[in-house]
Amino acid sequence: MAHSQLQVPPPPEPPDNPKFQLFESDAVDWLRGVADDSVDLIITDPPYESLEKHRAIGTTTRLKNSKASSNQWFDIFPNDRFEELFDELYRVLKRDRHFYLFCDAETMFVAKPIAEKAGFKFWKPIVWDKVAIGMGYHYRARYEFILFFEKGKRKLNNLGIPDILTAKRVYRGYPTEKPVEVSEILTEQSTQPGELVIDPFMGSGSAGVAALNLGRNFGGNDKCDEALSVSQTRLLEVGEVSEQLMQPNELGPDNVQLGLGEVVV
Numbered sequence: 001m002a003h004s005q006l007q008v009p010p011p012p013e014p015p016d017n018p019k020f021q022l023f024e025s026d027a028v029d030w031l032r033g034v035a036d037d038s039v040d041l042i043i044t045d046p047p048y049e050s051l052e053k054h055r056a057i058g059t060t061t062r063l064k065n066s067k068a069s070s071n072q073w074f075d076i077f078p079n080d081r082f083e084e085l086f087d088e089l090y091r092v093l094k095r096d097r098h099f100y101l102f103c104d105a106e107t108m109f110v111a112k113p114i115a116e117k118a119g120f121k122f123w124k125p126i127v128w129d130k131v132a133i134g135m136g137y138h139y140r141a142r143y144e145f146i147l148f149f150e151k152g153k154r155k156l157n158n159l160g161i162p163d164i165l166t167a168k169r170v171y172r173g174y175p176t177e178k179p180v181e182v183s184e185i186l187t188e189q190s191t192q193p194g195e196l197v198i199d200p201f202m203g204s205g206s207a208g209v210a211a212l213n214l215g216r217n218f219g220g221n222d223k224c225d226e227a228l229s230v231s232q233t234r235l236l237e238v239g240e241v242s243e244q245l246m247q248p249n250e251l252g253p254d255n256v257q258l259g260l261g262e263v264v265v
């Protein structure tokens with residue numbers, strides 16, 4: 001009797017049909033059409049400038065000929081665009097919500113103060129341990145950072161999760177594809193079922209797959225056709241397209257005029 005009183009109630013069932021909506025646009029242009037305070041979580045992984053350096057010295061050879069990419073490699077997003085990006089991310093995120101940014105150590109030092117200037121509180125870098133060593137010559141790369149930012153104040157759902165997340169790197173996937181398991185931890189920590197997760201640089205849509213797997217909704221964007229096609233295929237296996245998820249009125253007249261915000265399917 002006493003034992004059954006101690007049992008924790010099961011978590012609420014996630015919504016039956018998590019929804020997603022995809023867009024093809026420049027990330028900042030896309031965000032400009034998203035309403036203020038309308039998003040519950042941002043997980044994103046821009047193609048940061050320092051990747052170019054690794055490519056120039058030949059440490060990212062695999063990425064030049066990815067199976068998933070006919071255009072060899074995607075454009076980088078220059079550091080001097082971080083200010084406009086973080087201003088928009090801060091504006092669209094609701095209060096008391098989180099933002100996670102995948103990046104390397106070099107980009108962390110550039111991105112952190114710009115995100116703080118936009119209004120975010122920086123908590124700490126989370127380490128994604130890729131288990132096996134990767135390219136490079138000096139202490140070959142085995143980790144990447146995920147910068148953990150907050151707007152307002154929101155308690156993480158599980159205070160027992162460590163700041164090192166271990167998940168094997170994705171082999172032969174989309175260039176720099178991130179494991180779904182990592183985004184699932186971030187999403188579980190920072191949202192409730194039915195909330196809206198976005199990724200303005202979604203690539204193969206890993207953050208979206210994580211969101212839909214957990215009964216959250218997802219709004220994704222990328223400027224590359226290949227990314228749209230790969231992520232659409234993946235997301236259709238776990239969720240449903242919605243044309244209303246990010247309401248047309250939330251997209252704003254500018255986006256419509258520019259032809260942005262088109263649903264891909």
Ligand SMILES: C[S@@+](CC[C@H](N)C(=O)[O-])C[C@H]1O[C@@H](n2cnc3c(N)ncnc32)[C@H](O)[C@@H]1O
Nearest residue numbers: 026027045074177178201203204206222223224
């Ligand atoms: C590092 S990849 C994202 C990989 C993704 N996290 C995954 O797991 O597949 C970055 C993506 O940003 C896209 N991209 C580059 N510049 C962009 C821009 N200005 N606006 C939107 N997307 C952009 C690229 O096409 C690429 O798909």
